[in-house]
Amino acid sequence: MKKAAALRYDVEKEGAPRVVAKGQGRSAENIIKIAQLHNLPIRKDEDLIELLSKVELDKEVPSALYKAVAEVFSFIYKISKKE
Numbered sequence: 001m002k003k004a005a006a007l008r009y010d011v012e013k014e015g016a017p018r019v020v021a022k023g024q025g026r027s028a029e030n031i032i033k034i035a036q037l038h039n040l041p042i043r044k045d046e047d048l049i050e051l052l053s054k055v056e057l058d059k060e061v062p063s064a065l066y067k068a069v070a071e072v073f074s075f076i077y078k079i080s081k082k083e
Contacts, residue, residue, distance in 0.1 A: 004028035005052040006035065007061070007069065016060040017069050022053055041076045048072070 006021035008014075021031050035042050048068050055061060061069050 001025050002028045003046075003049045003053055004031040005049055005055075006031055007052075007072070009073065014060065016063070016066070017073070018058055018060050019052055019055045020058060022055075022057060024053070041079045043072055043075050045072070 001024050003024045004022065004027075005019055007017045008020045009017035023031055032042060045068075048065075051065055051068070052061070055065075
């Protein structure tokens with residue numbers, strides 16, 4: 001079953017990225033569709049989504065996931081620079 005999560009990180013207001021949406025099945029498809037409509041970068045990482053799906057909605061990502069999430073934000077930064 002397809003799973004998805006969305007992260008938000010406001011450096012000035014938050015200490016760490018937050019999980020702002022997550023779901024599986026139809027909910028995951030809707031999360032992906034909304035990201036596509038807003039031209040937001042999407043990264044497929046099955047291991048990370050399994051971990052993020054356990055984080056409560058609107059909670060900061062735990063420090064144990066910082067390295068994995070930093071890789072996602074690095075990916076987004078590289079894509080943004082190319083555009």
